Amino acid sequence: MAAISAFLGKHVLDFICGGAAATQPINRWAALAWGTPNSTGASELNTSIGYSRLTALFGAAASPAGSASITAAMTFGPFSSNQSILGINLFNGSPVNSSDQLLYGTLQTARTVAPGDSLVVAAGALTVTIA
Amino acid sequence: MPLTSFMEKRVLDFICGGASAAAPGGRWLNWATGSPDDSGDSVGPFSSRRSVTFSPANSPAGSVANSVAVSGATASAAATVRGWNLYESSVGGNRLAYGTLTVTLGCKSGNDNPAFSAAGLKMTIT
Numbered sequence: 001m002a003a004i005s006a007f008l009g010k011h012v013l014d015f016i017c018g019g020a021a022a023t024q025p026i027n028r029w030a031a032l033a034w035g036t037p038n039s040t041g042a043s044e045l046n047t048s049i050g051y052s053r054l055t056a057l058f059g060a061a062a063s064p065a066g067s068a069s070i071t072a073a074m075t076f077g078p079f080s081s082n083q084s085i086l087g088i089n090l091f092n093g094s095p096v097n098s099s100d101q102l103l104y105g106t107l108q109t110a111r112t113v114a115p116g117d118s119l120v121v122a123a124g125a126l127t128v129t130i131a
Numbered sequence: 132m133p134l135t136s137f138m139e140k141r142v143l144d145f146i147c148g149g150a151s152a153a154a155p156g157g158r159w160l161n162w163a164t165g166s167p168d169d170s171g172d173s174v175g176p177f178s179s180r181r182s183v184t185f186s187p188a189n190s191p192a193g194s195v196a197n198s199v200a201v202s203g204a205t206a207s208a209a210a211t212v213r214g215w216n217l218y219e220s221s222v223g224g225n226r227l228a229y230g231t232l233t234v235t236l237g238c239k240s241g242n243d244n245p246a247f248s249a250a251g252l253k254m255t256i257t
Contacts, residue, residue: 006191
């Protein structure tokens with residue numbers, strides 16, 4: 001199953017097929033997950049540990065590769081508690097517990113942060129692909 | 132849901148915002164006598180592309196289908212229809228998507244008009 005929310009899936013199909021107005025997301029915000037995110041739950045971290053969503057800026061999609069990647073690094077933290085991080089979501093707004101989920105996925109390597117740690121997602125390290 | 136490289140880039144730019152992304156200006160269908168793919172449409176001997184009107188996409192199902200039957204293209208030679216292509220215009224333009232039929236259609240020259248009934252063409256996000 002594609003890692004796209006039902007909300008965005010409808011807008012994408014309407015964008016392609018024109019059966020209804022398709023609203024393009026105005027912004028993209030990256031949101032970290034303590035669990036495995038899916039279309040029914042983002043498993044987003046709590047703000048009490050020094051976490052907040054960050055703006056995700058993407059470059060133009062590559063063709064025929066069919067992918068788009070972030071152009072600027074995102075630095076989450078510093079965190080104030082130990083926390084496992086398994087996944088990442090994209091939302092169309094901020095703060096935590098608001099807005100519409102767009103996409104979700106799991107990290108290639110799960111991370112565990114300790115107090116004082118930051119998690120950096122380097123430019124180019126977050127990629128959206130159409131398979 | 133097989134999208135062409137052209138449409139994949141448009142969709143990704145629509146989602147991610149890295150470049151402007153204009154929605155297709157129209158949707159037009161023609162019939163293929165081979166299995167179309169990203170490199171070729173395998174268009175068969177049919178008179179013209181036909182306009183396709185889709186219903187609003189279903190959520191959370193993640194699917195969309197044509198709301199009106201798509202028909203009217205006459206075979207100019209005997210041919211077996213195996214697939215379809217979707218374009219953004221009635222002539223020329225960019226190809227958007229393609230697919231193969233679940234059942235092939237044998238068409239006689241000058242008489243047969245292959246068609247999709249309403250809801251017969253369905254695209255799904257998988």
